[in-house]
Amino acid sequence: MKIKNKIVLLLVFGLTGQFFSCQNSNSVLSEIENEEISTEFVSANLNISRYYTFGEALKDQINEGDGAGIDLSFRNSGVVIDETDNSYYAVNGVHPINSGDYSSYYPKSIVKASIYTDEIIQSYSFSSVNGHDIDMEALCFAENTTTLYIGDEYNYIYELDLSTGSVTREWDLSDLGIVNNIDKGIEAMTYSDGYFYIGIQEDKKIIKLDLNLSSEATTATIVSSFNLDVSPSGLFAHSDGTLYVVSIDSNEQKIYRYKTDGTLLCELSIPSSLNIVRPDGIFIDKANEYVYIADSQGSIYNGYSLYKIVWLNQCN
Numbered sequence: 001m002k003i004k005n006k007i008v009l010l011l012v013f014g015l016t017g018q019f020f021s022c023q024n025s026n027s028v029l030s031e032i033e034n035e036e037i038s039t040e041f042v043s044a045n046l047n048i049s050r051y052y053t054f055g056e057a058l059k060d061q062i063n064e065g066d067g068a069g070i071d072l073s074f075r076n077s078g079v080v081i082d083e084t085d086n087s088y089y090a091v092n093g094v095h096p097i098n099s100g101d102y103s104s105y106y107p108k109s110i111v112k113a114s115i116y117t118d119e120i121i122q123s124y125s126f127s128s129v130n131g132h133d134i135d136m137e138a139l140c141f142a143e144n145t146t147t148l149y150i151g152d153e154y155n156y157i158y159e160l161d162l163s164t165g166s167v168t169r170e171w172d173l174s175d176l177g178i179v180n181n182i183d184k185g186i187e188a189m190t191y192s193d194g195y196f197y198i199g200i201q202e203d204k205k206i207i208k209l210d211l212n213l214s215s216e217a218t219t220a221t222i223v224s225s226f227n228l229d230v231s232p233s234g235l236f237a238h239s240d241g242t243l244y245v246v247s248i249d250s251n252e253q254k255i256y257r258y259k260t261d262g263t264l265l266c267e268l269s270i271p272s273s274l275n276i277v278r279p280d281g282i283f284i285d286k287a288n289e290y291v292y293i294a295d296s297q298g299s300i301y302n303g304y305s306l307y308k309i310v311w312l313n314q315c316n
């Protein structure tokens with residue numbers, strides 16, 4: 001049985017949710033753990049001895065009208081797992097086909113689907129946010145799974161109340177001087193111990209941000225940053241204090257692991273036999289059993305939009 005409960009868009013910028021406090025005290029622990037991580041560089045192939053694929057729910061969302069019938073693939077550009085109800089969230093980062101046309105592809109949606117049945121549980125569809133164009137490319141939770149944070153390539157971050165479908169807050173990072181060419185901005189985002197980390201495609205950079213979530217003001221602060229050799233397209237903050245990165249660079253189908261000071265600890269090559277076309281999001285479950293990789297172009301080539309692969313800690 002298909003459960004479908006589409007939330008009607010609320011484009012009004014309103015404050016409907018309660019603010020939660022950040023657990024900044026944990027950041028000290030995180031830094032300590034980070035310093036104790038071995039810096040011996042590891043290079044290996046990702047073990048794909050067991051994996052699962054997803055994409056049916058996202059095809060259904062295309063049939064519901066995502067991409068306006070112009071783009072017939074759900075360009076899954078990010079992934080988070082809600083382990084409290086065994087669901088995944090995916091986001092359609094559909095790109096314009098016609099040069100200069102950035103508005104014909106609406107609506108674009110975030111889809112919540114079951115890990116068990118790959119059927120839509122809920123979808124959140126957008127044609128704009130606060131009156132401006134959107135290109136959502138990254139998803140993460142912060143302190144709970146009732147509020148989703150969304151990174152937009154135009155360098156916005158949105159706060160989405162998953163119960164109402166309302167965008168409750170928006171941070172415009174141009175206020176911090178983070179400005180990039182169109183669809184070259186935020187491609188990746190994650191959260192750990194009170195801070196967000198964003199990956200900027202054009203700059204090949206990871207930036208640590210304080211969004212001051214406990215404050216009603218939507219002011220952000222840059223805490224630190226480091227540069228990569230590749231364009232980050234997916235980012236995941238592990239509880240051990242390190243960051244996992246995937247890249248859109250076509251010849252770099254790898255999972256990278258970094259310390260938060262930018263030290264590269266590990267590279268895992270994703271075997272080509274998996275047929276991932278463009279890794280665009282990464283998530284590792286709390287038990288360290290599976291790594292999830294979003295593929296934003298698999299669906300174009302009759303492949304898949306999301307992979308769940310046994311995770312054997314090959315980077316440790």
Ligand SMILES: [Ca+2]
Pocket residue numbers: 077078137138187188233234280281
């Ligand atoms: Ca992405």
